[in-house]
Amino acid sequence: MPYIGRFAPSPTGPLHFGSLLTAVASYCDAKANHGKWLVRIEDTDIPRIYPNSENHIRSCIDAFQFEPDAEIICQKDRLEIYAQVLEQLKHLDAIYACQCTRKMLGSNHIYVGTCRDLHLDFNDQAIRLKVADQLICFEDRLQGQQSSNLKHDLGDFVLKRRDGIMSYQLAVVVDDDLQGITHVVRGADLLDNTARQIWLGSLLNYPSLSYMHLPLAMNDQGQKLSKQNLAQALDISKASNLLQQAILALGQPLVELDQPRIMLQQAVQQWDINLIPRGIHLTGTFL
Structure with a gap:
C-alpha cells in the first residue's frame, strides 16, 4: 500500500x-x-x-x-460520522451505556465493568467499548515490541462522554x-x-x-x-x-x-x- x-x-x-x-x-x-x-x-x-x-x-x-x-x-x-460508527458498534453489541461518575470510580483506573450487563438506555450516559481478556501486540518501529491486555490494564473504556463529547480514541x-x-x-x-x-x-x-x-x-x-x-x-x-x-x-x-x-x-x-x-x-x- x-x-x-x-x-x-x-x-x-x-x-x-x-x-x-x-x-x-x-x-x-x-x-x-x-x-x-x-x-x-x-x-x-x-x-x-x-x-x-x-x-x-x-x-x-x-x-x-x-x-x-x-x-x-x-x-x-x-461528529455525525462518529455517531454513525457508534451505531455500528451498538449493532455489534460492542458498546454499552455507563452511568458511573468519576466520584463513583474513585482512584481506580481499571474499569471493572460495573455497568456492562445493566443494559442501560444510551441517552445521556457515557458509552463504553467492551474489551476482551487477550494480549494485543504490535511492533513499534522505534520502541520495539509492545503488548497490553486491556481487560487487565484498563478495562472497558469510554468512546463517548456523558456530556456528548466524542472521545479521542473513537x-x-x-x-x-x-x-x-x-x-x-x-x-x-x-x-x-x-x-x-x-x-x-x-x-x-x-x-x-x-x-x-x-x-x-x-x-x-x-x-x-x-x-x-x-x-x-x-x-x-x-x-x-x-x-x-x-x-x-x-x-x-x-x-x-x-x-x-x-x-x-x-x-x-x-x-x-x-x-x-x-x-x-x-x-x-x-x-
Whole structure:
C-alpha cells in the first residue's frame, strides 16, 4: 500500500517544540517513503479548545512551509460520522451505556465493568467499548515490541462522554481509516493509547497500521513539553532556526539554514529512522 501519514495536533494550546518534532518526523518519514502527508486538527474536546489555537496551527504549517497533500480537516466537522460508527458498534453489541461518575470510580483506573450487563438506555450516559481478556501486540518501529491486555490494564473504556463529547480514541481510529492512513508517527506519550486503537479498529475490520512513537522533548524541570506544562509557543519568526534544532534533536544530519521548504527537502533526502534516539525521552532539555 502507498504510504499515507499524518500530523494531528489538538487545538488545546499553541504548538510547541515537541509538536514541531512530531510534524518534522511524520513529514520526513512520509516523504522519504514517497508517501503523502496529511494534517488533521483533532478538536472533538470542544470545552478544552484554546482560543486561536487552530489559527496558530495553520500559521505554523505555513511558516515552516510544510506542504500537506490534502485539505486540512477538523474533527469537529465530523461528529455525525462518529455517531454513525457508534451505531455500528451498538449493532455489534460492542458498546454499552455507563452511568458511573468519576466520584463513583474513585482512584481506580481499571474499569471493572460495573455497568456492562445493566443494559442501560444510551441517552445521556457515557458509552463504553467492551474489551476482551487477550494480549494485543504490535511492533513499534522505534520502541520495539509492545503488548497490553486491556481487560487487565484498563478495562472497558469510554468512546463517548456523558456530556456528548466524542472521545479521542473513537475519532482518531475512524479518521485514520477514512483518510487511508497507513503509518502513524507521534509522540511516545501516546504509546499507551495504541492498544486501545488497535482493538477498536479490529472490531470495525479496519486495516492494521504501522506505528512509530518518538521520544519526548523535556523542559528544564524534567517534564515533557506539553500545553499543560505551559510549553513555549513556537515563534514562527524563527522558523528556520527552530526547524534546524528539531532536525538535530531527531538525530538527523545537519541541514543548512535556508528557507524551511529547502531545509525540509534536504532533511527528507537524509532521513534515517535508525538515527532517531531510542527510548521515551530525549536527552537534554528543550524550551
